[in-house]
Amino acid sequence: MYCKNDYSNPKVYLDLKEVSKNFLYTNSNMMNVVLENVNVQILDGEFVTIIGKSGCGKTTLLNIIAGFENSFGGEILLDGQPIRNISPDRVMLFQESALFPWLTTFQNIDVALKMAKIPKDQREQIIKHYLKIVDLTDYSDSYIHQLSGGMKQRVSLARALALNPKILLMDEPFAALDISIKNSLYKELLELHRKTRKTILFVTHNINEAILLGDRVILMSPKLCSIKKEYIIDIPKDERINNPNIKNLIDQITLDLYEDE
């Protein structure tokens, strides 16, 4: 499967082969199968959204790709190389922004670059560049608690992009935000994607969001512990709002989502 979008080249960037994950309960002999036989190929520059009911393993899958879960079955290749541990190659954005409250906006991005061992003479330029991209230059000396929820996620985005990762993993980053803020963040995120051509994996439980943002939507099922269906969305992103085909797709996915019940 590939996307006919104009801003991704059909090179397989992230390849998941027969990925599975079990959680063992230490007290009993029970085992909880969360993922089983997950096979999917993400293309370079593709924006893929993942939806599914609670317990379908979407967050676990993201954690495995990021390296937060070390043991899993199967194989994951990024740009041809098997993934190893945690790395700034695969940066994750969380629902609650993991910005450091003891630092200012500028310092938060700075410390990220320090940890990624970027030399000092390059850091300031990089920080200023990405702050400009997310339109928060005026807030570079504010402390995190002075920022709104939406602003915090924008700083998190800037920080993630400043690390120049190979893939951006986003775990319901907008779930806790107001709908008006969400809408402006969608625009911003899509614009960023268009500019930077980053490969993005975006997990959400919001079908609207998944369809508005994704080149491709992957539906996962807790019953299968795997991917149930994939939907490629050919409609250009700026034409998706109030589009009747999109509305049909929303209905279709909703149906598929609740089919097992």
Add this chain to the structure above:
Amino acid sequence: MESQIKSSKKKYNLSKNIVNKDTLSLIVFIVSFLALWQLVYMLEIWPKVSLPSPFAVGQTIVDLLSDFTLVKGTAISLWRLFLGFLMSISIGLIVGLIMVKFLHFGKTMSSFALGLQSFPSIAWIPFAILLIGFNDYGILFVVVMSSVFSVMLSTYSGIQNISPIYIKAAKNMGAKGFSLFRYVLIPAATPSLIIGMRQAWSFAWHALIGAEMLITTLVGLGHILAVGREFSNMSQIIATMLVIFAIGLVFDRFVFSKIEEKVRDRWGLNQQQN
């Protein structure tokens, strides 16, 4: 422009009002306290020999200051306090970090430390006298034993209680080992560390005066108290008590409170409801 000046003037007046109210109530409090004291003295609820008047104590303070006893005593006591406090911080931080690194040791040690944290500081003195000596080092030993566990525990729990998401994010960005420690663990644990240090300071001060009173070969504020008792000089005793009280207050209010405020401000923990 004019309205800006007006509103800033208004702000200034308002804050002046608040300052005035606070200082006013403080002055009223102190004056009432002194008046009550004078009343108790004049009514001879305790014999005049046992409880001197505030004026007599005031005079004693002046005397003790002019012959430098108070100055010397304060200086020596504070010197011991700084030394002991510094030692407590160093040992407490290091052991606290070891506790975090080796979790089994950490768990056992924390129960041990909790018990010792509330151990009466005076009860260390006989042990210190026999083991270390009836000298400065004995006093320092008591001071350290009374305060080190606060630092240890606050370091341990401070780091243990760091929101795991900060550590997750930091590791994601490539931090490990020392850089994780330096860029995340210590800054994230700072609010807890400061609270621990504040408590350690307070315990150290308590322990110090007690130790100075009983290990009396050397000068210090506690020593002055002990001498006052020897010579039944109540004025001297009360005067010294006031100095001890003042020092404790000054350090807590103008040093530790300020530092804690600053950290809480930065973290946004001081959100006020209007």
